[in-house]
Amino acid sequence: MTIKRSLLSVPLRLSTWLLVFLLSMGTQAFAVNPDVSDSEEAIAAGKSIFNANCRTCHRLDQKNIGPALRGVSDRHSIEWNKSFIRNSQALIASGDPEAVAIYNEFNQLAMPSHEFLSDEDVMNLLSYIEYGDKADPAAAAATGGEGGQVGVDGGIPSEYLTIILSVLVVVLLLILVVLGLIISILTKYLSNQNLDEVDAEYVNQKFDFKKILRSDAFVIIITTLVVAFVAKSGIDQLYTIGVQQGYAPAQPIAFSHQLHAGQYEMECQYCHTGVEIGKSANIPSANICMNCHAHIQNVGGKEGISPEIQKIYNAVDNNQPIEWVRIHNLPDLAYFNHSQHVAVGGLECQTCHGPIEEMEVVYQHSSLTMGWCIDCHRQTEIKSQGNEYYDKLVQLHSESKNALKVKDIGGLECAKCHY
Ligand code: HEC
Ligand code: HEC
Ligand code: HEC
Ligand code: HEC
Ligand code: HEC
Ligand code: HEC
Structure with a gap:
């Protein structure tokens, strides 16, 4: 007995030591030069x-x-x-x-x-x-330490949704099976009883598929479903004219947001300098690329200059702008302002543009239709805290007990979005 216990204590103690060692590695403090102030x-x-x-x-x-x-x-x-x-x-x-x-x-x-x-x-x-x-x-x-990424939006991540849905489906199937078992047990039990003729017929009735298929109700239901489906997809098709959701054109330089904004966690504003101050987000000029690529010539420090980086050098040397292909594009009749949404509204880029930091090639994530703008204005509450401009409005509005939404400040008025 004692031998066994001491045998067990060795790995136990070892693992405790290991744990303490690992923890102390993780929290290891650097010695700080005493001249550096901690005020x-x-x-x-x-x-x-x-x-x-x-x-x-x-x-x-x-x-x-x-x-x-x-x-x-x-x-x-x-x-x-x-x-x-x-x-x-x-x-x-x-x-x-x-x-x-x-x-x-x-x-x-x-x-x-x-x-x-x-x-x-x-x-x-x-x-x-x-x-x-x-x-x-x-x-x-x-977060996995180096290169760890935190999800952008709160809420339930879509993988979890899928898992929850599949669990639900499994539970439903189980319920079906149990119900089937109960039915068959009950039927067996009942048919062993002495039943009168009507009850016996009811208990022993068989599922008659042919009869159902031939019934008027069935034919009517199916025809309605088919007609509704065709009409719906036809109308949907009409609505998508001019909508470029998913549009992902090839770009003149294989610039990757996944690498720059994802892996290296560069701020969007570093390149898209206009988002917080103006209507347009701006596409960066080659000079911004040169802040780094004057020296970074290749992924992984291979020999020579990568042909993709050479294109940046050519643009700078010849004073020719890089001809990026525009992806998001509202028609001229609509007015959209970035600073209004990002700086004032406090929205994340990803709400409208999707997971840009995971995109090797950028694609249009949202439909950019009028319905899309309006839906969000109906649902989204104004970030009024710390914004004096809204204090009066919030006060007036609080009497109606509903949250102050974008629609309440005129977000559904035609002229706000149309010139
Ligand atoms: C190193 C500079 C750089 C950084 C950082 C950067 N971008 Fe970009 N972005 C570009 C360039 C260059 C383009 C044009 C080429 C392309 O579409 O890939 C672009 C294109 C885009 C477009 C499509 C524009 C269009 O044509 O409609 C969106 C949207 C966008 N970026 C959003 C973001 C967001 C959101 C972030 C932060 C997560 C970000 N970008 C970070 C350089 C950058
Ligand atoms: C803040 C620094 C920084 C800026 C600004 C920057 N990049 Fe990069 N870029 C990098 C780093 C770091 C790498 C990866 C190098 C590596 O992994 O060895 C890279 C890699 C690349 C690559 C891949 C090169 C290859 O050999 O395949 C391309 C293409 C690229 N960048 C284009 C651009 C363009 C276009 C811009 C301007 C819109 C830009 N970069 C702005 C830091 C930057
Ligand atoms: C464009 C990218 C870039 C910017 C911006 C930048 N650094 Fe660096 N820094 C580097 C690189 C790359 C190195 C590695 C040494 C080298 O390659 O020259 C480095 C090295 C250092 C080192 C030496 C670190 C060590 O462990 O020996 C210090 C200190 C430092 N940077 C401080 C700063 C400070 C402070 C700023 C802002 C005022 C800054 N850097 C801005 C890219 C940058
Ligand atoms: C409320 C939705 C929304 C948010 C939030 C948003 N954008 Fe946009 N973005 C748009 C729309 C709509 C367009 C098309 C604008 C047009 O065609 O006039 C666009 C266009 C762009 C473009 C193309 C160039 C331009 O200015 O038209 C870039 C780049 C861009 N957005 C980057 C960003 C970045 C970076 C952020 C976050 C700091 C961001 N966007 C936040 C809706 C949004
Ligand atoms: C994801 C949500 C969202 C989407 C999508 C969105 N908006 Fe907005 N919008 C807001 C919010 C939030 C505000 C309020 C900002 C503030 O506090 O003033 C706003 C405000 C506005 C305003 C100012 C309204 C006013 O009365 O001051 C205009 C104009 C506007 N949006 C246009 C658009 C257009 C055009 C689109 C579609 C291309 C669009 N928005 C898509 C969230 C959105
Ligand atoms: C929140 C912003 C917003 C508001 C408010 C708004 N619209 Fe729009 N509207 C848009 C956008 C964005 C488009 C472009 C959609 C597209 O390209 O699919 C558009 C497109 C349209 C079009 C279609 C034009 C065409 O050529 O296809 C008409 C018509 C229109 N709007 C009328 C109105 C009227 C009338 C009102 C007021 C009741 C209104 N809009 C309010 C944003 C708005």
Whole structure:
């Protein structure tokens, strides 16, 4: 008995040690240079500089286009960080071994210079890098750590819906089977009783298919169904004239949102600069691509320049815009404004454009019909919190006890959408 127990205790203890070891790996803290301040103001100031200048390429705890930055004040001296952040190319050219090593590790991808940052800016940046947005290790593990993606919209993901539906179907089938069993047991039981003639006929009746097929009711039902189906698909067909849902033309450069917006988590606004400030979202010019592709010439750091990237260079050299094929296109008679929906309405791009960050080639996700606009305006509540413009309206409206929807501020008026 005792032997058995001690035998069991070995793997038990081993696994506890392993668990503790793994946990400590996950939460392992970097030593932080004591010169880096952990004051709230410094962290907040650093965060806004970081988001404006560094976030396109860096995350704190994950490798992105550049290395994960937390712990950088431990890996290098403060002076080194200052010169690298301000002008990494100069430091690399001077032959600094730390700078050359990291440069080579990242396929000689040059980080842009930030000469405009003051000493204080850089110190604030380091405060944010070391102390800001500390990742919750449990949450990081749940999203799969590196490259983990969190779903965009709340609600029930469609896979779950399918599962729920199939479970429902199985349950229904089971109920059918049980009912069938009960019927057959009852029939058996009843036919063993002494029944009068009418009851006996009722219990022993057989399902007469031919009779049903020949009945008038059946013929009428089937004809109605067929006619309704043909009419419905005909009308649907008419409604889809001019609707380009699913349209996914080939583009002149094999640009992938899945890679840029998905894998590298680039902000949509970095390229589509107009979404929060104007009517149009804008398609980026080749110069925006060149911020990175002046140096990134190939996927996976292969030798030579990829032909797709060469097309960007040709466009810049010849001063010729890249001729992207337009996908979403409302007719001229309709007016749609992005900032109204994104900045004021607080809607996610994905609500209208679908899972862009998973698209290798962009396709039109929504129908873009008038009915689509109107449906959403009928259903969607106004984000009125923190928007003084709406305070009065909300107050007036609250008497009617219904939520304030887009339709209530004129979202169904013809002239709001038609010139
Ligand atoms: C266009 C992409 C890009 C931007 C923007 C960028 N970096 Fe970098 N950064 C890199 C790359 C790539 C490296 C790896 C070294 C190399 O290839 O030069 C790097 C390396 C670093 C390093 C060295 C890290 C280490 O572990 O040794 C620091 C520090 C750093 N960046 C800070 C910043 C800060 C701060 C900003 C914003 C002010 C910034 N970077 C903006 C791409 C970028
Ligand atoms: C690196 C730059 C870049 C980023 C980041 C980016 N896009 Fe794009 N986007 C483009 C380019 C270039 C095109 C035109 C080529 C194409 O359709 O793929 C485009 C096209 C689109 C289109 C179709 C435009 C049309 O012709 O109707 C939509 C919609 C779109 N992007 C949405 C998004 C969303 C949403 C995000 C963020 C999740 C995003 N984009 C991130 C560069 C970018
Ligand atoms: C913030 C940096 C950044 C910007 C801006 C950017 N890209 Fe990229 N792009 C990358 C990275 C990183 C890769 C993948 C490199 C790798 O995996 O080795 C890449 C890969 C690509 C590839 C695949 C190259 C190949 O060899 O197959 C194409 C094509 C591309 N980008 C086009 C564009 C276009 C067009 C734009 C402008 C609309 C753009 N990129 C803007 C960072 C960027
Ligand atoms: C309420 C729905 C809705 C939302 C939210 C939305 N869009 Fe659009 N988007 C549209 C419609 C409609 C068009 C077609 C506009 C036209 O043809 O005038 C469009 C067109 C575009 C285009 C093509 C170029 C242009 O400006 O017409 C791009 C790029 C784009 N959207 C990107 C985005 C990005 C990025 C976001 C999120 C920041 C976003 N959209 C949010 C509905 C939406
Ligand atoms: C996913 C939901 C959604 C869709 C789809 C949508 N909208 Fe909207 N729309 C909103 C919201 C939310 C607002 C309110 C923004 C605010 O708070 O002012 C709004 C406001 C507007 C307004 C201003 C109304 C007013 O009285 O101030 C116009 C105009 C408009 N949308 C046009 C359109 C057009 C045209 C389409 C279709 C091409 C469209 N919208 C599709 C959600 C949507
Ligand atoms: C929320 C925005 C919105 C409102 C409000 C709206 N429309 Fe529209 N309407 C559209 C859009 C977008 C289209 C283009 C749809 C398409 O291309 O399939 C359209 C198309 C139309 C067309 C078809 C034109 C054609 O050539 O096919 C007519 C007619 C029309 N609208 C009339 C009206 C009238 C009348 C009202 C007021 C009762 C109204 N609309 C209110 C957005 C709106």
